[in-house]
Amino acid sequence: MDAERRYYSIGEMCDAFGVTARALRFYEDEELISPERRGTTRLYTDRDRARLTWILRGKSVGFSLNDIRELLDLYDVGDQQHTQMLATRDRCRARVEALHRQKTDIDATIAELEEFCGFLDERLKKDRENADLHSARA
Helix, strand or coil: CCCCCCCECHHHHHHHHCCCHHHHHHHHHCCCCCCEEECCEEEECHHHHHHHHHHHHHHHCCCCHHHHHHHHHHHHHCCCCHHHHHHHHHHHHHHHHHHHHHHHHHHHHHHHHHHHHHHHHHHHHHHHHHHHHHHHHC
């Protein structure tokens, strides 16, 4: 089977996923991917590519490395990834709910800031008008 296995170099992985070699080494240090080693050369497999896809997708939606690790670990449960998919879906739904709450908070903060800016604009306009009146009288 190893003779049929496709290997990817660190450069190929970087190019394919738009990440740096340093990022790949970091994910390896975190035990999220585990390339094979031949001397000092890292050889990445299709499994590493699939895991890196999950890592990057998880990062892009705000999952922590611990969340990602837990979801990746569920791959090997042996149920055709059913448990992994259920857990991922649940985490995604929880993340959506959290983002909706954050969006509501952000919208409220924006409205409050816009109102405060309007108040300050009015004050500055009145101050300018008063300054113009005083300079006209002088």
